[in-house]
Amino acid sequence: MELTVTLLLFFALVGTAVAIALVRNLFAVVMLSGVTSLLSALLFIVMDAVDVAFTEAAVGAGISSVLMLGTIALTARHEKAPKRISLVPLAVVSLTGMVLIYGTLDMPNFGAKDSPVQTHVGPDYLQRTPEEIKVPNIVTAVLASFRSWDTLGEVTVVFTAGLGVILLLSGLGRRRRRGRGPS
Amino acid sequence: MERIFDAEFALGHMNYWLFVILMMTGLYIVVARGNLLKKIVGLNLFQVAVFMLYISMGKIAGGTAPILIDNPDQLYSNPLPHVLILTAIVVGVATTSLGLALIVRINETYGTIxxxxxxxxxxxxxxxxxxxxxxxxxxxxxxx
The missing domain is CATH 1.20.5 (Single alpha-helices involved in coiled-coils or other helix-helix interfaces)
Known part of the structure; x- marks a missing residue:
């Protein structure tokens, strides 16, 4: 049952990705990227990552789409047709994909209990959270307490990115008005 | 390599292969499409595929979401990949917004994206x- 759901969601996801590659209307591209985020949020739920799923739905389908819509409103609505079609990207991508699949051959089976991922800090967090942090959601406990330095680093990155966006876009409206101003 | 096709191995690794396919679709959009906004969307696709690969490693068969319930025998999936990917999603949207700001700036200077x-x-x-x-x-x- 779970396998069927995973496969169904996955093929919908690849279909959306292919549509993104083919569609030329940028509004459609942005909407399809929102659909991708929603489908991947569903896949995250199937894989037990509920916190990741709602972050992806809120951030990927929500904020990203709004930002991209703002960008197409300020720039262009349509992608221009390519002048020449080259097979080089397809070859590069297939080769990379094959190398990556070769790399997965050594990985443990999906859902394995005794893989290296499951035998180090993960169980430790599960054990210590009820005694030390006393919140039922372990993801919250790890995010805000055990690994709060990571979260501080994340906030720093977001702050820096915000600063960059402000520097890049400051004076945009002023320059636009001057460009169109009385001549 | 005693058998050519091992059903258990194939089923256990199929998830990874599916994510590689999705990742490569994203990479193709980044490499082959000339529109800068589409490149960003392709980058996001690539990113989501990496997240899925990571989350799928934390899944335990028969486990549930790592939110504690009263049953002491309950198996939980590994919470650590979830935490790391949560951080990565937020950082991802920060970099996306920076990229989009660059696109707006490029459009202002060159009149095209x-x-x-x-x-x-x-x-x-x-x-x-x-x-x-x-x-x-x-x-x-x-x-x-």
């Missing part, structure tokens, strides 16, 4: 600069 047109304008500007320099050169040698 197609990669090949931007390159063409760059080449024309460079050619004009070189022509300007060549025009000035003989004047300078005469004066010397």
């Amino acid at each position: 197609e990669e090949d047109e931007v390159l063409e304008i760059d080449h024309q500007m460079y050619a004009a600069e070189v022509a300007e320099m060549n025009k000035n050169k003989p004047v300078k040698t005469d004066a010397a």
Whole structure:
């Protein structure tokens, strides 16, 4: 049952990705990227990552789409047709994909209990959270307490990115008005 | 390699292969499409595929979401990949917004968001600069 759901969601996801590659209307591209985020949020739920799923739905389908819509409103609505079609990207991508699949051959089976991922800090967090942090959601406990330095680093990155966006876009409206101003 | 096809191995690894397919679709959009906004969307697709690969490693068969319930025998999936990917999603949207701001800025300067047109304008500007320099050169040698 779970396998069927995973496969169904996955093929919908690849279909959306292919549509993104083919569609030329940028509004459609942005909407399809929102659909991708929603489908991947569903896949995250199937894989037990509920916190990741709602972050992806809120951030990927929500904020990203709004930002991209703002960008197409300020720039262009349509992608221009390519002048020449080259097979080089397809070859590069297939080769990379094959190398990556070769790399997965050594990985443990999906859902394995005794893989290296499951035998180090993960169980430790599960054990210590009820005694030390006393919140039922372990993801919250790890995010805000055990690994709060990571979260501080994340906030720093977001702050820096915000600063960059402000520097890049400051004076945009002023320059636009001057460009169109009385001549 | 005693057997050519092992059903358990294939089923256990199919998830990873599916994510690689999705990742490569994203990479193809980044490499082959000239529109800068589409490149960002492709980058996001690539990113989501990496997240899925990571989350799928934390899944335990028969486990549930890592939120504690009263049953002491309950198996939980590994919470650590979830935490790391949560951070990565937020950082991802920060970098996306920076990329989009760059696109707006490029559009302001070049009047287009197609990669090949931007390159063409760059080449024309460079050619004009070189022509300007060549025009000035003989004047300078005469004066010397």
